[in-house]
Amino acid sequence: MSILPQLAFLLILGVAGYILSKRIQFLRRNILLGKAETRxxxxxxxxxxxxxxxxxxxxxxxxxxxxxxxxxxxxxFLVINLEVLEFVLDGILGTHRLFAPILGGAYTLAINIFEFLAVAVLVSCVAFLIRRNVMKVERFTKPELKGWPAMDANLILVIEIILMFAILTMNATDQILAGRGDEHYVALGTLFFSSFLQPLFDGFSDGALVAIERFAWWFHIVGILAFAIYVTYSKHLHIFLAFPNTWYSNLKPKGEMQNMPEVTNEVNMMLGIPVENPAEPPAEIGRFGAKDINDLSWINVLNAYSCTECGRCTSECPANLTGKKLSPRKIMMDVRDRAEEVGKSIDAGGPGLADGKSLLGDYITKEEINACTSCNACVEACPVNIDPLSIILQLRRYVAMEESGTPAQWNAMFQNMETSFSPWKFSPSDRFNWADKVKEEEMK
Amino acid sequence: MAEMASNGQTPEVLFWVGCAGSFDERYKAVTQAFVKILNKVGVSFAVLGPEETCTGDPARRAGNEFLFQMQAVANIQVMNGYEVKKVVTACPHCFNTIKNEYPALGGNYEVIHHSQFLQQLINEGKVRLQGGGEFKGKKITFHDSCYLGRANDVYEAPREVIKALDVELVEMKRCRTKGLCCGAGGAQMFKEPEAGKKDINIERTEEALATGAQAIAVGCPFCLTMMTDGVKNKEREAEVKVYDLAEMIAKDMGI
Structure with missing residues (x-):
């Protein structure tokens, strides 16, 4: 037999591997545009x-x-990838169903399980397409999904459906050929699900069946490799990044905001409290808060790349529910899109971060971040522990401390707090007046 | 506190009153109710009085870290000066800030919310309830505060307190981890909401009213304001009252 298919396979595998490794480097660099943080x-x-x-x-x-x-x-996805291992080995070694003779009956059982899962995936993908496009589930119809994100979601589902059809078609034709006594093909006994496809191919010649079987095999394996590359351009990255993303979850109470030690030193000096290690020169202070992705933590950017745009956050956001512009999902999409933009610019020898644009302003508006109640519903809702609130609060810090651009009513609240140590304008000496009534009652 | 300290006394717990508890006309009643319970039970406690300032929570959430830390560091100096060990507060925002955010600035205390404190007093038999009083058998719903619930995973203590009153606790559709914010957190209390189709407190009030509850129980001054406004907006204030947990307990105790 010709070793041409093997060489072709190796070549495809090599090219796919090269492109993937380039893509991974690109994503890694983009994520690390964020500030260092140890967690x-x-x-x-x-x-x-x-x-x-x-x-x-x-x-x-x-x-x-x-x-x-x-x-x-x-x-x-997890289980069928076991079969991909056989695909790859068959492709390299020029064998066909390498594991069939070794595993015997267990192999037939395994293939039946794979077929069951292929059908299950197929059905689920169709159901998801219906939810998105026919039932129009509300969280899939929000403005931030218009255009490419909606297309991306549908493409992923359609590709998965086609890939599953390829497996079933391959098994059906493979078994017809085995049944006709072609010695290259191994009869596996009953393959329940693909046997339903067999009548479609009954009248075909052996040659045609071999062609279809081979086409389905190549289509499936090349399809999977192409899909793996596609994923790196897509919201579908969650299939890998969900794992590191959850590992780097915020394990502290959700209500806790991260302290800004660079502010603490100044506050201590202002209040005349001795600062620890006063000899130490102040660490270079960049910006207070975040204006662009490099002001955020790399974990915030990892969060953004892990987001699959399911919108559970947005559908539970009180601001979004009541018609405000804020959508936590959009915050995550904006961070990712900005990281992509900067990354591409750097690779093209462009200005990168210095392109005159920024996350705050060009992607996210103050109106959005001002509407947040910091209620943590989005954080709680996220199936992979993404934290949109952390980003919103860092952007607010920039607006307040670098731009003095907070809404007038907040500025008034700040002023009250500075002068009367309460967000409301009351005299601090009246703070204990509530006790008068209790004392009065006790006197009686 | 200053008085107790000068007498060489160390109170068991510091009651952090908070700005709403000190100045808000409606919430002062909650402060008074809670203090009456503490007095009745004989808990040794102190308040900072004029030495207390805002914890800084709204400033921090609005982005003004300087102002937050100015408040926080000053408060910590006062509390550390009095060697405070344990703090109880009726405000989930103060609770969250002192418990989670003061440690990074040198303030380490055991901090509990008044719902947890009340639950302890009830469990220990120190607060003896009369079987619900005016609430007996009534339908009551509890509105989860974000800074108590999701922010700090306190969901059961307030419910236990309500159940101790021999009432029928009915849950809203969105409760516990899925509870809907009243709309005041994240410094929203201090400004008008952004343009939208509805106010958040109206959305939440509608949900609370849909349970058919005769009273809405809350454990937060901001939630109390927002829910009370919501009920007024729906013109239901004659039938549906909004109470803080401490008020309900004090009423039951007849104090």
Whole structure:
């Protein structure tokens, strides 16, 4: 037999591997445009969170119907990839169904399981297409999904459906050929699901069947490699990034805002409190808060790349629910899009971050961030523990401390706090007046 | 506090009153109710009085970190000066800030919310309830405050307190981790909302009223304001009252 197919396969594998590694470098660099932050504490807890939330899909199950459909696709993805291992080995070695003789009956069982999952994935993808395009589930019709994001979502589902059809077609034709006694093909006994496709191919010649079987095989494996590359351009990156993203979850109470030590030193000096290590020159202070992606933590940018735009955050956001412009999902999409823009610009020898644009202003408006109630509903809702609130609050810090651009009513509140130590304008000496009534009653 | 300290006394707990508890006409009643409970039970407590300032929460959430830390550091100096160990407060925002954010600035205290404190007093038998009083058998719904619930995972203490009153606790559709904000958090209390199709407190009030509850229980001064305004907006204030947990307990105790 010619070794041409093997060489072709190796070439395709090599090219795909090269493109993928380039893409991974690009994504990694973009994520690291964010500021350094160390979050390696409590590693036992982090592994546990990753196992429960990413691997175990724990938070998906807050909404049972999409959780179930998603679970089928997820398990299908994990398990069918075992078969891809055989595909790759067959491709390199020029064999066909390498594991069939070794595993015997267990192989037939495994292929039947793969077929079941392929059908399950197929059905789920169709259901998801219906939810998006026919039922128009509200969170999939928000303005930030118009255009490419909606197309991206549909493309992913359609590609998955086609890939699953390729597997089933391959198995059906393969088994017809085995049944006709072609010695290259191994009879596996009953393959339940693909046997339903066999009548479609009954009248075909052997040659035609071989052609279809080979086409389906190549289509599936090349399709998977192409899909893997496509994923790096798509919101579908969550299939990989959900794992590191949950590992780097914020494990502190959700209400806690991160301290700004650079401010603490100044405050201590103003209040005449001795500063620790006063000899130490002040660390170079960049900006207070965040204006662009390089002011955010790299974990914020990782969050953005892990977002699959499901919109559970936005559908629980009180501001969004009541018609305000804020959408936590859009915040995440904006961070990712800005990181992509800067990354591409750097690679093209362009100005990168210095392109005259910024995350705040060109992507996210003050009106959006001002509408946030910091209620943590978005953080709680996210199936992969993304934290949009952290980004919103860092942007607010920039607006307040670098631009003095907070709404007038907040400025008034600041002033009250500076002069009377309360957000309302009351005399500080009246703070204890509530006790008069209690004392009066006790005197009686 | 100053008085107790000068007498060489160390109170068991510092009651952090908060700005709303000190100045807000409606919330002063909650402060008074809680103090009456503490007095009745004989808890040794102190308040900072005029030495207390805003924790800085709204300034921090609005982005003004300087102002927040000015408040925080000053408060910590006062509390550390009195060697405060334990703090109780009726405001989830103060609770969150002192508990989670003061440690990074040198303020380390055991901080609990008044719902947790009340639950402890009830469990220990120190607060003896009369079986619900005017609330007995009534339908009551509890509105989760974001800074108590999601922010700090306190969901059950307030519910236990309400249940102790022998009432029927009815839940809203969005409760506990899915609870809907009243609309006041993140410094929203201090400005008009952005343009939209509805105010958040109206959305939440409609949900609370849909349970058929005769009273809405809250554990936060901002939620109290927002829900009270919401009920007024729906012109239901004659039938549906909004109470803080401490008020309900004090009423039951007849104080």
């Amino acid at each position: 390696n504490d409590q590693s036992e807890n982090r592994w546990k969170t990753m196992l429960l939330v990413a691997f175990g899909q724990q938070k998906m199950f807050k909404r049972i119907v999409p959780a179930f459909l998603h679970l089928l696709i997820y398990v299908g």
